[in-house]
Amino acid sequence: MNAVVEVETVSMVPARSANPTAEVVAHAKTVQQVMQAVMKPNVHYGAIPGAGEKPTLLKSGAEVLCMTFRIADKYEVTDLSSNGVIRYRVNCVGEHQTTGIPLGSGLGECSTDEEKYRWRKAVCKEEFDITPETHRRLKFGRKQGGHYTVQQVRTEPADLANTVLKMACKRAKIAMVLNVTAASDMFSQDLEDLDAELVKHLAEDERQTQIQMIRDEWIAKVAAAKTRDEVGAIMKEGVKVFQSSRDKDGYSVFATAVQKRGAELKESENA
Incomplete structure (x- = not known):
């Protein structure tokens, strides 16, 4: 059974107060409570190498803070596309959900001319x-x-128009949330290095390159074997490597190379 988590609520609507310092402290405390009780690492925030010691606020984390402080997001999109490049600048305005009072804003921009797109x-x-x-x-x-x-x-810029628009909105929203909630001392601006599609793309590129290098290395070892006993020893070691890398296709190619080399050496021994 899930435990009930009580988080002290703090209004984001500017109000006249005899003790504004207490309001700021209460507000910061609420952000900390939300981070500790609700947010999860690598889901709502994450650590990015080179981004400093502060965790990085992700889009899902920004949505949690918006729900906590009752912030509604509105977007103003400016199309700056030209010369075959799709480019959007977005201003995200945070408003109080009940009163509609503007609380702050944040800018975000994205273009198909960025290297990853x-x-x-x-x-x-x-x-x-x-x-x-x-x-x-x-x-x-x-x-x-x-x-x-x-x-x-x-890439074809037109195919990425929706992607860069969404990314510009994402950047703007996170900037707005950090500005409105004054959470910059706890979080850094989101970096698109953790964008799911990009991470998947880069991971697949690197994995395929490494897998191919492993295949080439072990097939070269098989081809260089001088005896069938040496082929057998290479086969035994190679099986472990391909099992570890979970490369079934590579193992199939490797096993074929082992059989072929073994047959060649057997034929030369019988000649």
Whole structure:
């Protein structure tokens, strides 16, 4: 059974008070209570390398604070698109849900010219090869022990119009919530590095690159084997590696290479 969590409510509507300091303290206390009792790490807030010690407020966390302080969000969108680039600037205004009194605002902007929206991973080598040189590139990334490359091609800006509009709104809303709730001392501005689609895209790119490197490494070991006993030892070690990486397709290719090399060595021994 879930326990009932009591959170002290504080009005966001400006009011004349004999003790404004007490109101500020009560307000900050409410934000802390919400963070401790309601918010969850990596759901409502998260830690991003290089973003400082303060946790980063995520969109779901901003929505929790809006519900707590009864903040309604309104959006004013300015279309700054030009020359084939989709670009939106959004002003998010926070109003008190009951009275409609404006509490504050926050600006957010997003464009298809940002690197993460301008490029995507090529579907296959053929797509990369037939794409004009001005619309393709090799992206280099760091990984433990070296680097990796990803073949990328330019995206179609029109296909991302809705995505960048939503991102601009997201940035504006989080900026507004931080401004209105004065929670900047507890949270930093949301960074889009944690955007779900982007994280998935980058993770898949890196995983595929690493998987291919593992495949190439173990197939090269098989090809270099001088005896069937050596092939057997490589097979035994390789099985563990492919099981660990959960690469069924890679294991299938590896097993085929082992069988082929074993047959070649057997034939040479019998010759």
